[in-house]
Amino acid sequence: MIPDEDFIQIKEVPGPTKEEIRCLVMCKAQISSDDTVVDVGCGSGGLTLESAQRAGKVIALDKNPEAIDITRKNLEKHGYSSEIQLMEGDALVIIEALHSFDVLIVxxxxxxxxxxxxxxxxxxxxxxxxxxxxILLETRVEAVNALKKMRMTPDVVEVNIAKGKLTERGTMMMGRNPITIISAVKDLKYPVGID
Incomplete structure (x- = not known):
């Protein structure tokens, strides 16, 4: 995993997704070198870059042009600029135009x-x-309900991480925002979702 401090960051764009969360997302995504990954809402490019280290192809989307720019800079910094397709715009429009893929990260x-x-x-x-x-409770509920409508079985993990900060007297543990990771695998027993 790439350390958080190795990413170019700007205040106008969230991220990168913290290192420990990126690690868990990559475990859940099970990306292989044959996979095509679509990263929706790429932000600073943390998950895009981690996916690029594993996948055959990565397509990163964001409607914020500054996010696309900072993701591009982070990819270039780490030597991945040519292999990644960056697309600015509405995710629904872009996904509609894509061919099939193996992993969707949102x-x-x-x-x-x-x-x-x-x-x-x-x-x-x-x-x-x-x-x-x-990071939002409402998003967690939306994700679980949407996956269930697609007859997918959601796996829900809430992660609370604290990082140590050295002080004169000792190590102080600093809490980070709790993050929920919701994942599911497409089961072809149910080829279409329920409306």
Missing amino acids: GGSGGDLPLIIKQGYEKLKKNGRIVITS
Whole structure:
């Protein structure tokens, strides 16, 4: 995993997703060198870059042009600029135009999470994986409900991480925002979702 401090960051763009969370997301995503990964709401490019180290192809989306720019800079910094397709715009429009893929990672949805999950599900290959990260309680509920509508079985993990900060007297543990990781695998017993 790339340390958090090795990412270029700007205050206008969230991220990168913290190192420990990236590690868990990569475990849930089970990305192989044959996989095509779509990263929705790429932000600073933390999950895009980690996916690039594992996947055959990565497509990173964000509607914020500054996010696309900072993701590009982080990819270039780590030597991955040519292998990644960066696309600025509405995720629903972009996903609709894509061919099938193996992994859908959603870090930001602009309020369209249920539709992104439904559209992503339709494009997922057999045994394709969806992984969603959430800091908002409402997003967690939306993700679980949307996956269940697609007849997927959500795996829900809430992660609370504290990092040690050295002080004169000792090590003080500093809490980070709790993150929920919701993931599921496409089961072809149920080829379409329930409306």
